[in-house]
Amino acid sequence: MNLRTPGPIPCPDEILEASAKQMINHRGPEFQDLVNNITQGLKKVYRTKNDVLTLTGSGTGSMEAAIVNTLSPGDTVLSVSIGVFGDRFAQIAEAYGAKVEKLTFPWGNAIDPDILQDTLSKNPDIKAVLVTHNETSTGVTNDLEKVAKVVKESDKLLIVDAISSLSSLPFYTDDWGCDVVVAGSQKGWMVAPGLSFISMSDRAWAAFEESKMPKFYWDVGKAKTYLDRGQTPWTPAVAIMYGLEISLKMIVDEGLENVYARHKEMGDTVRNGVKNIGLDLFANESCASNTVTSVHIPEGIEAKELLGTLRTDYNVVIAGGQGSLDGKIMRIGHMGQVPMTDLDEALGSLKAGLDKVGFQPNYSGARG
Numbered sequence: 001m002n003l004r005t006p007g008p009i010p011c012p013d014e015i016l017e018a019s020a021k022q023m024i025n026h027r028g029p030e031f032q033d034l035v036n037n038i039t040q041g042l043k044k045v046y047r048t049k050n051d052v053l054t055l056t057g058s059g060t061g062s063m064e065a066a067i068v069n070t071l072s073p074g075d076t077v078l079s080v081s082i083g084v085f086g087d088r089f090a091q092i093a094e095a096y097g098a099k100v101e102k103l104t105f106p107w108g109n110a111i112d113p114d115i116l117q118d119t120l121s122k123n124p125d126i127k128a129v130l131v132t133h134n135e136t137s138t139g140v141t142n143d144l145e146k147v148a149k150v151v152k153e154s155d156k157l158l159i160v161d162a163i164s165s166l167s168s169l170p171f172y173t174d175d176w177g178c179d180v181v182v183a184g185s186q187k188g189w190m191v192a193p194g195l196s197f198i199s200m201s202d203r204a205w206a207a208f209e210e211s212k213m214p215k216f217y218w219d220v221g222k223a224k225t226y227l228d229r230g231q232t233p234w235t236p237a238v239a240i241m242y243g244l245e246i247s248l249k250m251i252v253d254e255g256l257e258n259v260y261a262r263h264k265e266m267g268d269t270v271r272n273g274v275k276n277i278g279l280d281l282f283a284n285e286s287c288a289s290n291t292v293t294s295v296h297i298p299e300g301i302e303a304k305e306l307l308g309t310l311r312t313d314y315n316v317v318i319a320g321g322q323g324s325l326d327g328k329i330m331r332i333g334h335m336g337q338v339p340m341t342d343l344d345e346a347l348g349s350l351k352a353g354l355d356k357v358g359f360q361p362n363y364s365g366a367r368g
């Protein structure tokens with residue numbers, strides 16, 4: 001199957017094989033080596049000197065961890081959202097009693113740093129800013145370097161969802177001044193779903209000391225204490241960690257700059273490919289993501305029928321739209337080590353599948 005969803009993504013064979021190994025004692029020396037290797041690798045990919053903790057749970061779990069470990073009920077938080085995952089961050093903060101101010105931008109577009117700056121200067125009560133680096137629901141990448149600069153200039157805590165970007169797109173945790181950054185294993189890290197990661201700056205740890213939101217499973221204080229002795233507080237997803245140890249080595253060996261360049265090339269290939277088929281991109285091309293491409297479902301075509309045909313007749317799985325974009329867009333994932341032939345095959349199948357469901361690309365144009 002050519003799995004072209006924006007997570008989970010296909011895992012390389014050596015990673016799958018590593019994950020099939022026999023279990024070890026998670027309170028023993030073998031695990032200590034495993035978790036220490038993983039932590040070193042994660043720090044390289046995060047490009048940080050800060051603590052990076054590995055949590056067992058999906059990406060949303062680490063988003064929840066980011067909130068409950070740095071905030072208190074009643075704190076004013078600015079949620080900057082450009083899609084479904086940005087909205088989710090706000091919902092989590094609200095669920096734990098934060099006072100959430102919302103700054104939203106039209107779906108398909110990125111954050112305007114000037115508007116963000118203006119909002120922050122008018123709301124001195126804001127303690128923290130929630131940002132999605134790469135909005136997977138719309139296929140848009142924010143200019144996080146600029147966003148972070150604005151947030152840091154106004155001296156707020158910066159909490160970033162980098163779940164569909166970190167390990168694939170350029171990311172500089174320390175240079176950009178990101179206080180808390182979360183990521184998830186089933187995206188560009190090329191392993192199975194079930195692990196998530198969270199980095200904490202000194203400022204984030206200071207916020208942790210004061211935070212009063214309830215926490216137990218996600219308590220990063222416990223996670224840090226255990227990590228210092230090469231353990232995790234609870235039984236972790238050991239099998240996924242075996243795979244992650246290999247994937248981190250693959251990423252570091254390839255070189256982060258090469259990984260970023262390859263994703264740019266994949267993004268260009270898919271964007272050009274869908275345009276050549278006669279489809280329209282959904283995301284504004286100036287901020288289109290290099291890990292996921294969003295495409296308008298053409299007029300007169302049923303999204304369900306198209307995606308179903310691609311799956312059953314061509315063995316290609318493409319994601320549909322989320323929330324209000326359900327039925328309106330499709331999303332093609334291109335994170336991790338994707339052979340270019342897989343992308344070409346997916347694009348060829350998309351063209352053939354569209355033809356099968358009755359798409360006429362030059363409908364209004366001249367036809368011989």
Ligand SMILES: *Cc1c(COP(=O)(O)O)cnc(C)c1O
Pocket residue numbers: 007058059060061085132134135136161162163164184193
């Ligand atoms: C996938 C994703 C999530 C959610 O992760 P889960 O692992 O499904 O909980 C959150 N934010 C972004 C940007 C994502 O791409």
